[in-house]
Amino acid sequence: MSLNLKTNTEHFTNPLYLESGRILEPYDITYETYGEMNEEKSNIVVISHALTGSHHAAGTYEGESKAGWWDGLIGPNKAIDTNKYFVICSNVIGSCFGSTGPMSLQHPHHEPYRYKFPVVTIKDMVKAQRILFDRLDIHRVHAIVGGSMGGMQALQFAIHYPNFAKHIVALATTHATQPWAIAFNKVAQESILNDPDFKQGYYDPELIKEQGLSGMAVGRMAGHISFLSHESMSEKFGREYKRTDGLYELFGKFQVESYLEYNGNNFTKWFDPLAYLYITKAINIFDISRGFDSLQEALTKIKANLHLISFRNDLLFKNFEMKELAHELQNINNTNHSYTDIDSSYGHDAFLVELEKFDFMIKDILDGNTKL
Amino acid sequence: MSLNLKTNTEHFTNPLYLESGRILEPYDITYETYGEMNEEKSNIVVISHALTGSHHAAGTYEGESKAGWWDGLIGPNKAIDTNKYFVICSNVIGSCFGSTGPMSLQHPHHEPYRYKFPVVTIKDMVKAQRILFDRLDIHRVHAIVGGSMGGMQALQFAIHYPNFAKHIVALATTHATQPWAIAFNKVAQESILNDPDFKQGYYDPELIKEQGLSGMAVGRMAGHISFLSHESMSEKFGREYKRTDGLYELFGKFQVESYLEYNGNNFTKWFDPLAYLYITKAINIFDISRGFDSLQEALTKIKANLHLISFRNDLLFKNFEMKELAHELQNINNTNHSYTDIDSSYGHDAFLVELEKFDFMIKDILDGNTKL
Numbered sequence: 001m002s003l004n005l006k007t008n009t010e011h012f013t014n015p016l017y018l019e020s021g022r023i024l025e026p027y028d029i030t031y032e033t034y035g036e037m038n039e040e041k042s043n044i045v046v047i048s049h050a051l052t053g054s055h056h057a058a059g060t061y062e063g064e065s066k067a068g069w070w071d072g073l074i075g076p077n078k079a080i081d082t083n084k085y086f087v088i089c090s091n092v093i094g095s096c097f098g099s100t101g102p103m104s105l106q107h108p109h110h111e112p113y114r115y116k117f118p119v120v121t122i123k124d125m126v127k128a129q130r131i132l133f134d135r136l137d138i139h140r141v142h143a144i145v146g147g148s149m150g151g152m153q154a155l156q157f158a159i160h161y162p163n164f165a166k167h168i169v170a171l172a173t174t175h176a177t178q179p180w181a182i183a184f185n186k187v188a189q190e191s192i193l194n195d196p197d198f199k200q201g202y203y204d205p206e207l208i209k210e211q212g213l214s215g216m217a218v219g220r221m222a223g224h225i226s227f228l229s230h231e232s233m234s235e236k237f238g239r240e241y242k243r244t245d246g247l248y249e250l251f252g253k254f255q256v257e258s259y260l261e262y263n264g265n266n267f268t269k270w271f272d273p274l275a276y277l278y279i280t281k282a283i284n285i286f287d288i289s290r291g292f293d294s295l296q297e298a299l300t301k302i303k304a305n306l307h308l309i310s311f312r313n314d315l316l317f318k319n320f321e322m323k324e325l326a327h328e329l330q331n332i333n334n335t336n337h338s339y340t341d342i343d344s345s346y347g348h349d350a351f352l353v354e355l356e357k358f359d360f361m362i363k364d365i366l367d368g369n370t371k372l
Numbered sequence: 373m374s375l376n377l378k379t380n381t382e383h384f385t386n387p388l389y390l391e392s393g394r395i396l397e398p399y400d401i402t403y404e405t406y407g408e409m410n411e412e413k414s415n416i417v418v419i420s421h422a423l424t425g426s427h428h429a430a431g432t433y434e435g436e437s438k439a440g441w442w443d444g445l446i447g448p449n450k451a452i453d454t455n456k457y458f459v460i461c462s463n464v465i466g467s468c469f470g471s472t473g474p475m476s477l478q479h480p481h482h483e484p485y486r487y488k489f490p491v492v493t494i495k496d497m498v499k500a501q502r503i504l505f506d507r508l509d510i511h512r513v514h515a516i517v518g519g520s521m522g523g524m525q526a527l528q529f530a531i532h533y534p535n536f537a538k539h540i541v542a543l544a545t546t547h548a549t550q551p552w553a554i555a556f557n558k559v560a561q562e563s564i565l566n567d568p569d570f571k572q573g574y575y576d577p578e579l580i581k582e583q584g585l586s587g588m589a590v591g592r593m594a595g596h597i598s599f600l601s602h603e604s605m606s607e608k609f610g611r612e613y614k615r616t617d618g619l620y621e622l623f624g625k626f627q628v629e630s631y632l633e634y635n636g637n638n639f640t641k642w643f644d645p646l647a648y649l650y651i652t653k654a655i656n657i658f659d660i661s662r663g664f665d666s667l668q669e670a671l672t673k674i675k676a677n678l679h680l681i682s683f684r685n686d687l688l689f690k691n692f693e694m695k696e697l698a699h700e701l702q703n704i705n706n707t708n709h710s711y712t713d714i715d716s717s718y719g720h721d722a723f724l725v726e727l728e729k730f731d732f733m734i735k736d737i738l739d740g741n742t743k744l
Contacts, residue, residue, distance in 0.1 A: 020620035119620045179605040179628035183597045186629045187559065187590060190636075194586040196568055214566040218559060222594050225555045230690050233551040239659065247657055248392035248491045250649065254656065256551035257558045264562075277622065284626065285619055287611065315687075318602050 001076050001083050005059040007032045009098050010135055016093070016128055022118035026107055029132045030098025031055050031090035034074060035082030044138055045080055045366065046129070046165070047089035048146030048153035050352075051279055052271055054097035057089040058082075072355045079359035080366065085142065090132055092125040092153070094279050096272035099128075103205055103272050114201045114274060122149070122286045126156045130164070140164060143366055147171035147351035148317070149279070152286050159288060162303040167365055171309040171358070172351040174321040175295060176287035181316050184226040185280040188219030192273045201274060209269055216273050217264035224263055229313040229347035295325075299332055305372055306337040307365050309351075309358055316348040336372040338365075373448050373455050377431040379404045381470050382507055388465070388500055394490035398479055401504045402470025403427050403462035406446060407454030416510060417452055417738065418501070418537070419461035420518030420525035422724075423651050424643055426469035429461040430454075444727045451731035452738065457514065462504055464497040464525075466651050468644035471500075475577055475644055486573045486646060494521070494658045498528045502536070512536060515738055519543035519723035520689070521651070524658050531660060534675040539737055543681040543730070544723040546693040547667060548659035553688050556598040557652040560591030564645045573646060581641055588645045589636035596635055601685040601719035667700055671707065677744055678709040679737050681723075681730055688720040708744040710737075 008031055015025035032055040037044060047057050047070065058074035060067045074080045074087055091099040094117070102117035133139070144165045146154040151173025158168040174181075192198055195215025197208065228236075237256040246252020253261075292298040306329065310322035319341050326339035342357050344350040350357065364370045380403055387397035404427040409416060419429045419442065430446035432439045446452045446459055463471040466489070474489035505511070516537045518526040523545025530540040546553075564570055567587025569580065600608075609628040618624025625633075664670040678701065682694035691713050698711035714729050716722040722729065736742045 022620075115622065119622055121620075176611060178602065179609040179611070179626065180597070180600075180602040182626050182628050183593070183600075183605065183632060186632050187594045187597070190586075190590045190593065190633075191563060194567070194590060214562075218562045218566060218590070221555070221562065222559045222597075225552070225559070225594075228552075228555075230550065230552040230687070233555065237551040239548060239551070248394075248493075250487065250491055250653055254551065254554050256554050260555060260558050261562075281622055315602070 003034050003059045003075050003082055004036060005032065005034055007055070010132055012131060012135070016124070016131070018118055018124045019121045020119055024093065024100060024118060024120070027093060027100035027128065028098065028104070029090050029093070029100075029128060031088060031132060032057065032068075034058050034087040035085055037086040041138065041140070042142060043085045044141040045085045045087045046141050046144040046157075047074065047080075047087060048144060048150035049089060049092065050146075050148035050150050051283065052267070052276075053150065054095065055089045055091040056097070058087070069352065073359055073362065079355075079363040080145070081363070085366065088136075088138075090129050092279070093128045094120040094125065094275060094282060096275035101272070102274035102278050117274070117278060119281055119285075120278065121282050122152045122156050123160060125282065126153050126160065129153075130161055141166070143167035143169060145169040145171075145362060146173075148173055148348065149283055152283070152288075155288050158302045158304050158306055159298050160301070162301050165304045167307065168304045169307045169309065169362060169365055172311055172314050172317055172348055174286075174317040175325045176289065177284055178318075178321065180318075181226070182284045184222055184316070185284055187222040188216070189277055189280060191215045191219035191222070192276060198273055203273065205272065208273065212265055212268040213273055214268075216268045216271070216276060217261075219276070220267040221260040221264040224260055226316045227347055227349040229315050229345060231313060231345040232347050235345065295328055296331065299328055299335065302335055305365075306335065307361075307370065308337065308339045309361065310339075310341050311344045311346065311348070311350040311354075312341055313345050314348045314350065338370055338372055375406050375431045375447050375454055376408060377404065377406055379427065382504055384503060384507070388496070388503070390490055390496045391493045392491055396465065396472060396490060396492070399465060399472035399500065400470065400476070401462050401465065401472075401500060403460060403504060404429065404440075406430050406459040407457055409458040413510065413512070414514060415457045416513040417457045417459045418513050418516040418529075419446065419452075419459060420516060420522035421461060421464065422518075422520035422522050423655065424639070424648075425522065426467065427461045427463040428469070430459070441724065445731055445734065451727075451735040452517070453735070457738065460508075460510075462501050464651070465500045466492040466497065466647060466654060468647035473644070474646035474650050489646070489650060491653055491657075492650065493654050494524045494528050495532060497654065498525050498532065501525075502533055513538070515539035515541060517541040517543075517734060518545075520545055520720065521655055524655070524660075527660050530674045530676050530678055531670050532673075534673050537676045539679065540676045541679045541681065541734060541737055544683055544686050544689055544720055546658075546689040547697045548661065549656055550690075550693065552690075553598070554656045556594055556688070557656055559594040560588070561649055561652060563587045563591035563594070564648060570645055575645065577644065580645065584637055584640040585645055586640075588640045588643070588648060589633075591636075591648070592639040593632040593636040596632055598688045599719055599721040601687050601717060603685060603717040604719050607717065667697075668703065671700055671704055674707055677737075678707065679733075679742065680709065680711045681733065682711075682713045683716045683718065683720070683722040683726075684713055685717050686720045686722065710742055710744055
């Protein structure tokens, strides 16, 4: 069977009440689906995306060469098998791929929000998705799967909509963002803010897509460091020089430098700088226990089967953050959870690139073959 | 007894032949001494500084409040006891505190070198120091002690001037800079280069000291991440917010963000951006085995007693880099070496701040009380 990829945007005119007390009104949510919903609506799998991800999780658009960000995991006969499951992934609010974000036009002024856009939280992102699902007449799903910020959303679903999903799978994430991750985001944010072409938020988005934004490129380089690990960098790049005669040239380049440059510069052509500021802010202030007396109390709300997967060399969200969470869960009666720490030298990016290390686990979880 | 702090600058008119094949001519080296040289000249301890360090390792200048960067270690009755030892620390060439660097005036043009300054290596820095010591009629020293880039210099001394020092102590360093460290330097370099006030190297140094250079500030923030660790950041900052009402403000700040801002912004007022580019370049291309067939072959040159000290949570130069070095040394006959891995959650900065964890070791090494 084919992937049956469909992309849609839903428009909402009722206000979205945000955690900050502010509202977003109106707003759009762009989403993508793969496979087909069965009659009982019992085969729905929600995918949550990370910082720079989008609703485009699988398949390849006509005329494009790059597949969706989790294409290795989602598709016919893949771990998240679209022959069996109806998969839905939506772009988070605050992002820049169709859902309402800081560069969306502010009603009724027809000018981009820019800094007038409200700070949104992971909880707000999840709330907006829940409203989208209501619109689609989806009131309960088989599973929610996400890594990094996608894992934060999955956890937030588990706590705030306890009856919504049967299985929650959170990979390479944390229950509360730690200063180490906040610090990397800080470098990226400051780098964007300092770029004169950013014009204090009043940049021309078309011009930036054409020319790039060097400040965001540098910020993204810092991000790429946090996604890798000391070991994976040494394995991948060693001390290889791009040109051997460049050793004594001030701007001679090591391979790792070329990698960072390429990825940093490329990034600015497809991601919006204000969206980067807003989404990293949402990540920074993520704390699953906010509004509760303790993490314990928050976790008692969970009714889904919760599956936590960490990666041993994840430097952004260290595996002990997930271990802590698993440990807390053990102290709560009536929670069904599993925790797996995957041996990987890759770093945080493992959840995007080392699929073979966990795809079978996701398949087992979805098929109900995982012991809890 | 007093510290007996003396600061001097020596001027050299003979060319310094650099590893690149280029020359530096003339050049200055600024250095500082503490304590008194004994008649036999048997009590000399050389201190090598790190990336942003200087010759000012100990004591406090009149009218200033901040002491030298290793003041806790060097002084009367301290681990490096200036009542016993004559301590000398010089500013490396390429730096910006008196020794010749990229903003020095290029003879005979009386204009700063800027990008015309040659790339210098750790080996060049050490060679220049060796020439300074010759001038001072110092031909053999009791010990050389350095951390981070200072440790690189210490190792370079051990290999290229095997008869010069009795003891070499290298802390928190590596035998060859790995891509992880290069990547952090890359973010800092690109951040400087992208700053329009840097004017492609043609900035006004006085103006930068006054106004700061935001690009270098951001780059330094990335540096500070690499000096700390996930654990030390969580301990130090937690998820404390600077103002509780700032949580939903886009520019509300976590404590860790204020820390990075403060240190980043402050840094640009006392360090030169071109010196930062040149010294990080020297660190990036550092490889103790360059010019030899192997690391093994390089290490066979060593005659000094070599003491390696790493810190368990050093993320910049991982302890296994030092372990590797210690392991290689074990395979060589006739080397006297010790290796200690210090338990610390602090990260790379431990060699500057957790002195109590290793000062007694340095004292024992200097006093000849360490088993090899």
